[in-house]
Amino acid sequence: MPLLEVDHVVVQFGGVTAVNEACFAAEAGRVTGLIGPNGAGKTTCFNVISGLQKPTRGAVRFDGRKVTSVPVHRRSKRGMGRTFQRLEAFGSLSVRDNVRVAADIHRGVLGAVRGLGSSSRGGVDALLERVGIAAYADERADSIPTGTARLLELARCLAGDPKLLLLDEPSSGLDETETDDFGDLLRDLAAEGRAILMVEHDMDLVMGVCDEIHVLDFGSVIASGTPQEVRGDAAVQKAYLGYAPEDEAEPAHVGSAEHPAESTRTDLPVLSDDTTVLPPVGAGPLPGGAR
Numbered sequence: 001m002p003l004l005e006v007d008h009v010v011v012q013f014g015g016v017t018a019v020n021e022a023c024f025a026a027e028a029g030r031v032t033g034l035i036g037p038n039g040a041g042k043t044t045c046f047n048v049i050s051g052l053q054k055p056t057r058g059a060v061r062f063d064g065r066k067v068t069s070v071p072v073h074r075r076s077k078r079g080m081g082r083t084f085q086r087l088e089a090f091g092s093l094s095v096r097d098n099v100r101v102a103a104d105i106h107r108g109v110l111g112a113v114r115g116l117g118s119s120s121r122g123g124v125d126a127l128l129e130r131v132g133i134a135a136y137a138d139e140r141a142d143s144i145p146t147g148t149a150r151l152l153e154l155a156r157c158l159a160g161d162p163k164l165l166l167l168d169e170p171s172s173g174l175d176e177t178e179t180d181d182f183g184d185l186l187r188d189l190a191a192e193g194r195a196i197l198m199v200e201h202d203m204d205l206v207m208g209v210c211d212e213i214h215v216l217d218f219g220s221v222i223a224s225g226t227p228q229e230v231r232g233d234a235a236v237q238k239a240y241l242g243y244a245p246e247d248e249a250e251p252a253h254v255g256s257a258e259h260p261a262e263s264t265r266t267d268l269p270v271l272s273d274d275t276t277v278l279p280p281v282g283a284g285p286l287p288g289g290a291r
């Protein structure tokens with residue numbers, strides 16, 4: 001049984017269906033990608049999974065139990081960890097203290113009552129070393145580069161020793177070398193038995209580290225499979241490129257009465273006739289820009 005199951009989840013905001021009967025899973029020991037163009041519903045799915053957003057319909061199961069109505073902090077206690085697109089660290093604290101606080105919060109009142117004391121400096125420093133930011137341990141969190149701050153987010157998340165890691169665009173702000181190291185770290189974390197579910201626009205990273213990828217478009221899962229399978233999927237190509245390369249002609253506009261927003265995809269790349277599928281590994285981020 002997968003560690004996480006999203007079962008026919010629907011989220012409606014007034015007249016907007018942000019998530020539409022989405023079904024997907026994330027398994028322990030695997031890195032799973034959740035991708036899709038901007039506005040596809042990825043963040044809303046993460047909010048449903050972590051408990052920030054109540055679904056209109058559908059269910060979330062985690063570690064064998066239904067958690068659809070379980071509040072955020074209890075999901076966290078059960079082993080869900082999440083990083084956000086927006087950085088959440090305490091700016092005036094040092095990098096080390098940010099991780100220490102996260103560990104203390106996770107251990108909570110019970111840990112203090114049982115006399116477990118504060119999180120050990122050695123344990124916190126080992127975590128900083130692991131994510132590659134030990135050199136910044138004594139720096140204020142608001143003085144470090146964005147990429148480092150993302151890694152701090154990950155360290156704060158790992159301080160809770162989560163079974164499931166929900167990572168929202170974790171590589172933004174990392175340079176190429178840092179992204180490679182980050183990919184290795186994700187593989188290591190999965191090899192320890194954690195499930196990793198990642199929303200990410202950098203297709204190099206997604207295609208390089210994910211065991212499985214789910215693709216959302218207009219709130220629906222339009223494809224699930226290995227990176228290879230997803231890369232070759234016509235519906236995925238259409239969602240990202242506006243048309244599938246095997247279409248006889250590129251449509252003049254790709255909007256519809258059902259999805260009028262599609263007609264505003266002005267960010268589509270200029271494609272030559274022989275452009276095939278998704279950008280090749282090495283081509284950087286997908287055109288996941290604003291619709």
Ligand SMILES: Nc1ncnc2c1ncn2[C@@H]1O[C@H](COP(=O)(O)OP(=O)(O)OP(=O)(O)O)[C@@H](O)[C@H]1O
Pocket residue numbers: 013016017018036037038039040041042043044045
């Ligand atoms: N609180 C809200 N109220 C109304 N509409 C919302 C709300 N949150 C999201 N939406 C809409 O739901 C849809 C899905 O948004 P969501 O942020 O989940 O997409 P996304 O795939 O995460 O996009 P991005 O890649 O830009 O972060 C969009 O049409 C968005 O405008």
